[in-house]
Amino acid sequence: MRIPGTKIRLTQTTLDVAISPSSKYILNHLKATNAVPTWHICEAHVAMTSEVRGSQILLNYLNMKNADGNSIWDEWSFRNPKGAAILWPIVQEAALQELYQCVPDLLRTAADRVDMSDLNRTLKIVCLKAALLQSKVLREKKETENADALASWADILSSDISDEPDVIQLMSDLSTE
Numbered sequence: 001m002r003i004p005g006t007k008i009r010l011t012q013t014t015l016d017v018a019i020s021p022s023s024k025y026i027l028n029h030l031k032a033t034n035a036v037p038t039w040h041i042c043e044a045h046v047a048m049t050s051e052v053r054g055s056q057i058l059l060n061y062l063n064m065k066n067a068d069g070n071s072i073w074d075e076w077s078f079r080n081p082k083g084a085a086i087l088w089p090i091v092q093e094a095a096l097q098e099l100y101q102c103v104p105d106l107l108r109t110a111a112d113r114v115d116m117s118d119l120n121r122t123l124k125i126v127c128l129k130a131a132l133l134q135s136k137v138l139r140e141k142k143e144t145e146n147a148d149a150l151a152s153w154a155d156i157l158s159s160d161i162s163d164e165p166d167v168i169q170l171m172s173d174l175s176t177e
Helices: 055-062 072-079 081-096 100-111 119-140 144-157 165-176
Strands: 043-046 049-052
Touching (some): 055 081, 072 100, 081 100, 119 165, 144 165
16 A cells, blocks of 8 residues: 555555366466566555456366366366367467457367367457457557557467458557558
8 A cells, every 4th residue: 555646655566376177187288488587467456455467267168167076177177189270379479468358269169169170260259359449548558669569469369361361360450540
């Protein structure tokens, strides 16, 4: 807590680490990275108020349990190893770009699939739409450097599907915002 109008702290800042409830069925699909670790805040508590941040969306979904008390996403990943190999790296990339708002759509899209043949394309389009919306917000805030970085990431993400008309349109919209 701070004295209002000043930067003088009355209480200390503490950080807790959120432990992922995920098992090997999810974790085995994540990509190792050489990037400097970035910590995303899930919740901030100041005095009597608290604020939930975007990364909490991912944790809430990973913590979802079925009637037996088992992780829904661990079981899904166990039953759908090919789908899990597609889904979790894309969820990881979205989280690294702080596009947590698309996590529910990514997971819902994967869960609803019986045929995984076009899952990669569909999930990437979900991410591209989220990136386009986030880019608009960043540009409105005059954070062009962050918006450009997001557009650059979207370009890499879409590289294997960049010749599809809807992807071409999304990338065009993203670069002209």
